[in-house]
Amino acid sequence: GIQVEQSPPDLILQEGANSTLRCNFSDSVNNLQWFHQNPWGQLINLFYIPSGTKQNGRLSATTVATERYSLLYISSSQTTDSGVYFCAGKTSYDKVIFGPGTSLSVIP
């Protein structure tokens, strides 16, 4: 079926550490996107990355569409990076579906 999976489900980091979050998606999913949901519930766009690599400050993302996965890299993590990270993708008929999320806690 149509799926978007994320790993790990939970992650605890010491401030300053690096991390990699993974998103696997099925054949019928494309136009990958990464979001950060802050503690107030707002979904913040991080990357729209159907393929290739993008970087924005301490964050970068890579999507290898032919192998059906995307990675989000967080370097030198800060406490403000805490929250839930979602990947999402478009399926047929313009539907956009989400993975279950990775809950990140960065401790000082």
Added chain:
Amino acid sequence: SQTIHQWPATLVQPVGSPLSLECTVEGTSNPNLYWYRQAAGRGLQLLFYSVGIGQISSEVPQNLSASRPQDRQFILSSKKLLLSDSGFYLCAWTPGTYSYEQYFGPGTRLTVT
């Protein structure tokens, strides 16, 4: 630039009461529009999406309905709320044709008592 509005921000309603949540987008035309629900500590569940006025695709329920009376307006409704309708409701839009980058509104926290 484009902006998406949702209201109200929070809502407490008794079981059996009606519901109307509104979402509007500014600064774009003919967007794709989406309603999602997020239960506490869970992922986003797609409820409805629309690619044009009067065109609604339902993904899940039962107790909720959606309408798109104008190009940039998307409404989520219920005639009688259930306890299980509690959650965080998020509206989103994408440009559609040339990009599927999705943008979200601030959300409505609904508590059914």
